[in-house]
Amino acid sequence: MKLDLSKVVLRCFGVLAALMFAPAANLAAAERLTGIHSARVMSQSMPWIAQEAGLFPKYDLDFRLVYIASSGMVTAAMLGGDADISLTGGVGNVRAYVQGATDLVFIGGIKNTMTQSIVAKPEIQRPEDLKGKKIGVSRIGSNTHYFTIQALRRSGMEPARDFTFIQTGGDPETLAALIGGGIDAATITAPTDAVAIAKGYRYVVYGPDLKIPYSATAFVGLRSVIAKRPQAIGQFMRAMAEAAKILHTDKEFVYKVLGKHLRLTDKKILDAAYNAEIKVLEPRLVLKDEAIQAILEEVSQVDPRAKKVKPLDLIDLRYVEEMERSGFFDKLWSAKR
Numbered sequence: 001m002k003l004d005l006s007k008v009v010l011r012c013f014g015v016l017a018a019l020m021f022a023p024a025a026n027l028a029a030a031e032r033l034t035g036i037h038s039a040r041v042m043s044q045s046m047p048w049i050a051q052e053a054g055l056f057p058k059y060d061l062d063f064r065l066v067y068i069a070s071s072g073m074v075t076a077a078m079l080g081g082d083a084d085i086s087l088t089g090g091v092g093n094v095r096a097y098v099q100g101a102t103d104l105v106f107i108g109g110i111k112n113t114m115t116q117s118i119v120a121k122p123e124i125q126r127p128e129d130l131k132g133k134k135i136g137v138s139r140i141g142s143n144t145h146y147f148t149i150q151a152l153r154r155s156g157m158e159p160a161r162d163f164t165f166i167q168t169g170g171d172p173e174t175l176a177a178l179i180g181g182g183i184d185a186a187t188i189t190a191p192t193d194a195v196a197i198a199k200g201y202r203y204v205v206y207g208p209d210l211k212i213p214y215s216a217t218a219f220v221g222l223r224s225v226i227a228k229r230p231q232a233i234g235q236f237m238r239a240m241a242e243a244a245k246i247l248h249t250d251k252e253f254v255y256k257v258l259g260k261h262l263r264l265t266d267k268k269i270l271d272a273a274y275n276a277e278i279k280v281l282e283p284r285l286v287l288k289d290e291a292i293q294a295i296l297e298e299v300s301q302v303d304p305r306a307k308k309v310k311p312l313d314l315i316d317l318r319y320v321e322e323m324e325r326s327g328f329f330d331k332l333w334s335a336k337r
Contacts, residue, residue, distance in 0.1 A: 031229070033232055033236055034064045036067070036068050037074075038070055038142075041191070042190050043189070045247065049246050051065070052253075069138055071142060076092075079103070084225050085236060088220060089143040089215065093220050107226075108319065111281055111282065112288040113208075114216050115190065116144050116207045117189075118148065118185055119202065119203055120186070127151070128155055133185055134182075136174040136182075138168060138174060144188070146295075146298065147207060151205045151207065151210060172192065174188050191272075194273040198268070213293075215292050219240065238323065245332055255267070258270060284323075284329050287315060287317060
């Protein structure tokens with residue numbers, strides 16, 4: 001059989017062109033999403049894990065993550081159209097919803113219990129020793145602010161009357177303020193609390209023991225974005241589901257990620273933080289009604305409109321439920337990484 005060289009050349013050129021332009025085509029097909037997270041802590045590390053594990057390209061996502069301290073500021077950025085999804089504490093979103101920003105919706109959970117702790121110098125041993133003291137929190141209205149109020153009320157203490165809040169901007173900044181003497185105590189989250197303990201500070205209130213219900217870390221979206229781009233948000237949630245599996249099953253990989261993004265490599269500190277925090281992180285992105293209800297009750301003290309809002313008004317778990325119903329979670333957790 002006579003070989004037609006022209007056809008061979010054309011066929012080879014076609015294959016070469018496909019190889020050359022495949023990456024560009026894939027990139028063009030990837031869904032672009034912008035996300036915001038509100039704290040550099042382990043419970044908000046899943047986008048970092050997804051990035052380092054190559055999960056965003058796997059789920060055809062071109063994802064950009066932005067850090068903005070405190071849930072209130074994150075909520076404002078979301079409502080301003082600066083992001084498609086956020087990973088943050090619930091209080092800012094609940095307050096905004098109660099005030100009329102009903103486009104906000106919780107679509108998955110990570111932490112339904114508060115795990116912040118209050119640390120201070122060794123001479124401050126009991127909550128009562130904090131009377132007249134300055135306590136550092138990331139922002140007024142943040143998770144750390146809410147936790148401090150709830151924790152110290154159990155000892156009959158109230159803000160302004162018994163202690164003063166100092167806003168620092170974030171956990172690393174709060175610890176720096178404590179070390180620098182600008183505050184007397186610090187309300188911080190893992191792994192920063194473990195860093196403080198390693199530096200000689202002590203727990204005045206160890207948060208995990210209190211088991212305060214609260215949507216401390218959740219995925220929050222916009223109903224308008226979900227309506228327009230349901231598939232893109234679904235791809236993101238699947239990436240986060242796989243990142244959650246890695247978070248719960250591959251500790252050494254998680255340590256590498258935390259080391260890179262938090263500049264923290266001390267294994268003793270990482271062990272202490274991981275072992276305390278992982279117990280309350282949701283492996284299948286469950287969001288509990290009581291975690292939202294706790295925030296509604298707190299907000300209702302300053303805004304009576306919150307009493308008319310039910311947790312289900314703020315929740316849309318279509319993606320989590322689909323992953324359960326389709327067997328995605330079962331397949332994910334049965335597979336070896």
